[in-house]
Amino acid sequence: MALLETRSLTVRYGGLAANADIDIDVPEGKLVGLIGPNGAGKTTFIDAITGFTSPSGGTVTFDGHDLNGMSPDRRAHLGLTRTFQSLELFEDLSVRDNLLVAAEKPQWYSFLLDLFRPERNRTKHESVIDSAMAAVELGDLADRLPSDLSHGQRKLVGVARALAAQPKLLLLDEPAAGLDTAESQKLGAHLRELVGSGTTIFLIDHDMGLVLNVCDYIYVLDFGRIIAHGTPAEVRTDPAVIAAYLGESAGEAQAREGAQISTAVAAGAGADGDTDGH
Ligand SMILES: Nc1ncnc2c1ncn2[C@@H]1O[C@H](COP(=O)(O)OP(=O)(O)O)[C@@H](O)[C@H]1O
Ligand SMILES: [Mg+2]
Numbered sequence: 001m002a003l004l005e006t007r008s009l010t011v012r013y014g015g016l017a018a019n020a021d022i023d024i025d026v027p028e029g030k031l032v033g034l035i036g037p038n039g040a041g042k043t044t045f046i047d048a049i050t051g052f053t054s055p056s057g058g059t060v061t062f063d064g065h066d067l068n069g070m071s072p073d074r075r076a077h078l079g080l081t082r083t084f085q086s087l088e089l090f091e092d093l094s095v096r097d098n099l100l101v102a103a104e105k106p107q108w109y110s111f112l113l114d115l116f117r118p119e120r121n122r123t124k125h126e127s128v129i130d131s132a133m134a135a136v137e138l139g140d141l142a143d144r145l146p147s148d149l150s151h152g153q154r155k156l157v158g159v160a161r162a163l164a165a166q167p168k169l170l171l172l173d174e175p176a177a178g179l180d181t182a183e184s185q186k187l188g189a190h191l192r193e194l195v196g197s198g199t200t201i202f203l204i205d206h207d208m209g210l211v212l213n214v215c216d217y218i219y220v221l222d223f224g225r226i227i228a229h230g231t232p233a234e235v236r237t238d239p240a241v242i243a244a245y246l247g248e249s250a251g252e253a254q255a256r257e258g259a260q261i262s263t264a265v266a267a268g269a270g271a272d273g274d275t276d277g278h
Contacts, residue, residue: 001064003028003200004049004169009058011041011048018044020224022058026169026202031195033203033211036221037244042204043085045221046171050082051075063168079168083175087158089146095157096142099129099164125164132163136190152183159187169200176207188214208245212236220244 002025011019018041026032036042047053049060051072060067067075081102090098103125133139136156146154159175172191176184188210195201195216205211211218212232220228220235222244228235235241 001061002026003063004202005059005061006045006049007059007061009045009048009060010056011044011053012056013044017224019048019055022221022226024219024226026200028200029195029198030216031191031201031203031214033205033215033218034221035205035208035211035218038206040221041224042221043173044224046082046173046202046204049075049171050080076165079166080171081162081165081167081169082171083158083162083173085173085177087154089154089157089161091146094143094145095133095138095149095160096129098146098157099132099161100125102161103128103132103164103166128166129164132160135163135194136160136187152179155179156187156190159190163194163199167199169202170194171202171204173204174206175203176205176210179207181209184210185213 004024004026006022006024009019009022009024010017022045024032024034024045034042034045044053048055049062049067051067051070051074062075062078062080065078067078090101093101130139133142136159138153138156138160141149141153141157146157149157155175155178159172162170162172176187179187184207191201191203191214203211203215212235215232218229218232218235219226220238220241222240227240227244228238230238
């Protein structure tokens with residue numbers, strides 16, 4: 001059984017099926033991607049998995065637990081950690097303390113321990129925080145405030161903060177949005193390293209190049225439905241995928257993405273594929 005399994009997962013907003021009959025498996029130790037045009041229902045899927053929205057049908061099973069009706073907080077305690085598309089860092093806290101908040105996972109008795117040993121949390125979580133920051137090469141920025149950082153560095157803090165919770169499954173919602181190509185490739189390399197050291201990752205992104213390069217397996221969503229799934233090699237040549245991306249008006253795609261998608265599709269669908277040679 002996969003670490004995360006959804007079966008016929010359906011989320012309705014009024015008359016709109018934002019997710020329709022979604023079957024997705026995320027096996028332990030893999031990097032699984034979900035791509036799809038804007039409004040396809042990608043964030044809705046993470047919302048449904050993490051308990052931020054209520055499905056109208058279907059099942060979500062995580063690590064052997066049926067998540068139906070479970071609060072977001074309990075799901076987080078089971079080891080499901082997400083990042084948000086609009087990054088929400090605590091601006092008054094240092095980078096390190098942003099991670100500490102995520103590492104804490106308070107229990108009902110935490111306040112008692114804090115009362116007697118106020119420094120307990122900091123020392124207990126120090127090594128977890130250090131390795132989360134090292135994983136995205138943020139170590140030297142630990143004592144800075146988020147406002148001192150570039151957009152790309154802030155996105156990485158978001159990833160590191162999620163890592164500090166020591167998730168069984170890390171759900172990333174467009175971590176590469178707003179990153180330039182070099183930053184995005186670097187992020188991809190970090191994600192691969194994390195998977196190599198045992199973390200399971202579910203990656204949503206618009207950046208086709210990133211997803212095709214780093215994922216073990218990819219699902220493609222369009223208008224709330226899975227239209228294709230397979231290995232990167234299978235997905236990049238799938239006619240339905242090419243149609244979904246090229247079907248957007250060129251003007252729209254350009255305005256939003258700087259033509260990133262159509263370029264990636266063209267490169268992916270072409271005979272010589274990737275720019276980085278694999
Ligand atoms: N809370 C909500 N209430 C109503 N409609 C929503 C809500 N969240 C998302 N939607 C709609 O569901 C569809 C999918 O949105 P979303 O999951 O954010 O797409 P994506 O992340 O792929 O861009 C969109 O049409 C969006 O407008
Ligand atoms: Mg989204």
